[in-house]
Amino acid sequence: MTTPDHDEKTPFRELSVTFAGSVEVLSRTSDQIRVRMRCPACRGSTEDDIVYGVAGTKGGTTTLPLSGEQPFICACGYPHDGRPPEALDTGCGAYWSATVPS
Numbered sequence: 635m636t637t638p639d640h641d642e643k644t645p646f647r648e649l650s651v652t653f654a655g656s657v658e659v660l661s662r663t664s665d666q667i668r669v670r671m672r673c674p675a676c677r678g679s680t681e682d683d684i685v686y687g688v689a690g691t692k693g694g695t696t697t698l699p700l701s702g703e704q705p706f707i708c709a710c711g712y713p714h715d716g717r718p719p720e721a722l723d724t725g726c727g728a729y730w731s732a733t734v735p736s
């Protein structure tokens with residue numbers, strides 16, 4: 635997938651940003667949603683899985699609603715200047731909350 639208007643010049647910064655775009659639901663199962671949206675900072679396409687239920691617990695999983703406001707972090711996959719090599723992030727470091735449609 636191409637993101638021609640991705641801004642690679644955005645320096646890596648762990649920064650809370652305001653999300654004002656739309657969340658696209660790519661797939662949805664009983665315990666996981668895959669969503670896609672555009673990073674507000676670098677405009678890279680970010681996909682994320684929202685998983686419910688704590689790993690390793692069988693039968694006692696929580697059944698939170700698979701919608702509502704969720705935290706996201708940029709995972710555009712592009713290199714950004716200043717990203718520490720040990721960083722787990724694969725994006726520009728921006729994070730935000732976005733509302734997942736139900």
Ligand SMILES: [Zn+2]
Nearest residue numbers: 676678710726
């Ligand atoms: Zn980016």
Ligand SMILES: [Zn+2]
Nearest residue numbers: 673676708726
């Ligand atoms: Zn980004």
